[in-house]
Amino acid sequence: MKCSFTMHMRNNLKIPTGSELFNNLLEGGYEKDILTTIYGPSGSGKTTLCMLASIAQASDKKKTIFIDTEEGFSLERMKQLAGDELDSVLKSLILLKPTNFSEQNKALEKLKKIINDKIGLIVVDTLTVFYRLELAKDTNVKETNKRLIWQLSYLTEIARKKSIPILITNQVYSDFSKKDDFRMVGGNILRYNSKCLLKLSNLDKNKRKAILVSHRSIPDGRETVFNIINEGFISTEE
Template sequence: MAPLKHLEMENSIIDECFRDFCASHGILTVEDFLLHDLYELAAFAEREANADRLKEGITVMLSLIELQCRPWLNGMELLEDLQRNKHTLSSGDNGMNSLLQGGYGEGQLTELVGPSSSGKTQFCMRAAASVAEKQEGSVFYIDTGNSFSARRIAQFICGGSDAAALRKRVLSRISCHTVYDIYTMFDTLQGLEVALRSQVQMNVNEYRLRLLVVDSISSTITPILGGSGSQGRALMVALGYMLKKLAHEHNIAVLVTNHTVGAGESGKTKPALGETWKSIPHVRLMLSRDNRNSNCTISILKHTSMPSGQTVRTITR
């Protein structure tokens, strides 16, 4: 990303004094700024004589980054992108595949929304098993809640005369990365992007990355939201567009999960992370589970090419 100086023309508060303060904490570029713990940076700013101006600079930086993260594409570019070699990846579940007319779209960010125990993690692991086995692609799985289970994924893999060898091959194509905060998330995704660019340059196609899973995205974003500050919101938007950029540039299907929160006194629930996040996913699906049996209802809340409101029931085990 660009050096901080490039932002000075857009706002004078990103001046030499602010940049020197950032540099003293190892922040030289916009990327360094996003990867840094901004609560820690704000605490250091409090100790300076010009604390108010420095904290204002941090807030302005986040606002500028949020604006610059939004991709600008005209209609012809969108059509050409749609006509490129875009495929759907089987979700591993017949009901989900039927609803989405094939599965999760490459180049798109699909969000699974639902309360606890609604099946979000199971759909993530089922998709990972399906892609690694049937599409023979690799899967990058980011686990934020210690919910990843290699044993559970192995159960989704088709058996046969050489079932043990097949499970070993499939599981070797799934790499799991444990992440507990948004700064580590940025660092992990940055490392992934570097690796993907290196593969492109070296023309490495064997078992190319087909699916990126983040279970759950809300676990890393919720702790930084709240209050009247804009830092958390800007970091959330930057993370969302970083995921969409990876999906678009490397033709990857990105699958994330999000929990639900109460929507007032009506007793209804709604997706967490608020209106700002709502615009980020290409596809948004709501999961609800009947606790009396294994039935799961999947509803389309948002889709780039399909009407919302469509539902399907499937059985999860």
């Protein structure tokens, strides 16, 4: 009885990922009051995960605020994933498209004004693209890091106070100390603020791997291997 009650409470504190594969990996879905960071190379499934979560929210009559910084939001891809539900999904989306780091700051500042009880999810895809460009300009690194820290702290406050799950995707760069591995942009800044870290990798023969790097309530190191298909993800063997 206690176990059943605990599971019920956990499910009430989570939203579905939109994928049975990732629901199983995360024991029910994304936790509501934390930042979840999904990082990996291009084509590993980051944006697809964000889209699937927003589709699941539309099914629950909730809206998603989707901040698209890389023009990664594809109507054609959403049509593949949502199928006949495309119109209702699109109506449930509030799409913001900043074009630089300052505009990203302003987009985040808008959140508290537009959040209401209809908002079930906030997505930032990706958080660090403009941060990375600012660093490349060789400007004040300390100030740029300070702005990223503010953005993460601001999102964390929203997640905690409003009990709204926040999905962040993140870029990566090669880790020359480890063959065929990579690190996420922002490093410890992202790691400290994210209570769930999900690493996606591209394997051979179109396979991908998801590894739960860290989570506040699920054991680290859980993983699954999958393919990306029109409808989302399908489990496969490594």
